[in-house]
Amino acid sequence: MSNLSxxxxQAFQSAALRPTAQRYAVLEFLAGxxxxxxxxEIFHAVNRSDPRASRATVYNNLRSLAxxxxxxxxxxxxxxxxxxxNLHPHHHFLCENCGAVEDIPWFDLPSAVGRSALxxxxxxxxxxxxxxxxxxCRRPDGGPGLVKPDGNEGAVI
Amino acid sequence: MSNLSxxxxQAFQSAALRPTAQRYAVLEFLAGxxxxxxxxEIFHAVNRSDPRASRATVYNNLRSLAxxxxxxxxxxxxxxxxxxxNLHPHHHFLCENCGAVEDIPWFDLPSAVGRSALxxxxxxxxxxxxxxxxxxCRRPDGGPGLVKPDGNEGAVI
DNA sequence: CGCTTAAGTTAGACACAGTCTATATTTAGA
DNA sequence: TCTAAATATAGACTGTGTCTAACTTAAGCG
Incomplete structure (x- = not known):
């Protein structure tokens, strides 16, 4: 049995979730x-190989796994x-130009920040x-111009 | 003419958006x-009073205003x-128990934080x-018990 | 083992959010 | 006033997610 399995x-065990074939397939796909x-996409991926899963099952499992x-x-x-x-926590970056969603390595918020606001x-x-x-998307044509969509480039952080 | 109008x-002016009646109604509703x-909800609110707007228009305007x-x-x-x-920027808090979405007053991320990660x-x-x-939802019955859903209470920040 | 029961699975109908299209109207500016 | 570009419209349409009711499987127990 592979390491991944x-x-x-073990993840199922500690979460008290029954390790059904369908649930396993969903998690395995995401882990891989x-x-x-x-x-x-998950629905299609799972149904390409064996344990088949209906649409409802995929949604159910995503919810229970979440x-x-x-x-x-x-x-x-x-x-x-x-x-x-959810192996490694991370933040996200959304490109307003091309729509890409990228992972940003995790960093903690200094604990003093936001305390009172919460x-x-x-x-x-x-x-x-x-x-x-x-x-x-930073420099559309490789040129020295500003970013397109609304013109005002400038880092805020 | 009221202050709000x-x-x-002025907001339209500075955003170079034509102040159409429908667009105005959408923004007015949100501001109020x-x-x-x-x-x-916006679609229905706008259509209760005068300048009517079709569903597509509401979506178009929400996008252009955003x-x-x-x-x-x-x-x-x-x-x-x-x-x-978007009068005052703010963060958001999502209650995992009751689903409520609450505003958290804005605070800046210290600018050093995350620099390298980005x-x-x-x-x-x-x-x-x-x-x-x-x-x-913090203490379900007013009692001293822990929070329900998965048991492990504890602030992370 | 072989029951029992609760958890999980299924297909497909359904509901809802949001998009698209082709046409008509309105606005800004000359 | 006239024109071009922006915006509005109804409603059909698409994609995402939920529901239902019957069926299957896993786990615990004697």
Missing amino acids: VELE HPVHATAE KAGLVRELVSEGKAARFDA GERVVRRYEILFRGHCDR | VELE HPVHATAE KAGLVRELVSEGKAARFDA GERVVRRYEILFRGHCDR
């Missing part, structure tokens, strides 16, 4: 594809929800979404 | 309702997109999404 089964897959913290639903504005295996709330997790222009 | 017209309205920075599309995971008038990207804006339990 062991790892996944470090991209931000849509539910639809609840258990094994998978994360991406925060974004696109129409189709995207998911990734009041009595209990914060379990957080994530920062940056927007701007990715590496490829 | 003047303010809105500091909640996170869905496109559908592009101009007068309106902001909320980052979240629900199915229907939500918008607010590489060459040009960051225009950013927003932090916190998740956890809101004030009301």
Whole structure:
């Protein structure tokens, strides 16, 4: 049995989720594809090989896996929800020009920051979404011009 | 002419957007309702009073207003997109128990933080999404117990 | 083992959010 | 006033996600 299988089964165990073939296939796909897959892509990927899963099952499993913290639903504005295996926490960057969603390595918010703004709330997790222009869109023609869409280039951080 | 009208017209002016009746109605509604309205709610609100607007127009205007920075599309995971008038920037808090979305007063990320993680990207804006339990859900029965869903209470920030 | 029961799976109908198209109207500016 | 470009419109259409009711499987127990 491969390392991955062991790892996944342990993850199920500790999350108290039954390791069904369909659920396993969903998690395995996400663990092996470090991209931000849509539910639809996952649905097709799973149904290409064996344990088949209906659309409802894929959604059910994504939800139960997300609840258990094994998978994360991406925060974004696109129409189709995207998911990734929640192995390493990270922030996200959304390119306003080409729409790409990129991972930003995790860094902590200094704990003093935001304390008072949050009041009595209990914060379990957080994530920062940056927007701007990715590496490829930074200078549209390789030229020295400014970024296209609305003209005002300038880092805010 | 009211203060608000003047303010809105100036906003259009500076954004180089034509102040059409429909566009005005959309922005006026958002400015007057500091909640996170869905496109559908805005559509209905606008069509209750005069300048009527078709569904497509509401969506078009929300997009053009968002592009101009007068309106902001909320980052979240629900199915229907939500918008607010972008008067004061703020972060968001999502209650994992009751689903409420709350505004968190704006605070800047210290500029040193994240610099290296972002590489060459040009960051225009950013927003932090916190998740956890809101004030009301913090102690389910008013009792001293822990938060329900998965048991492990504890602030991370 | 062989039951029992609760959790999970299924196909496909359904509901809803958002987009598109082709045409008509309005605005800004000359 | 006239023209070109921007914007508005109705409603059909697409894609994403949910629901239902019947069926299957996993886990615990005697």
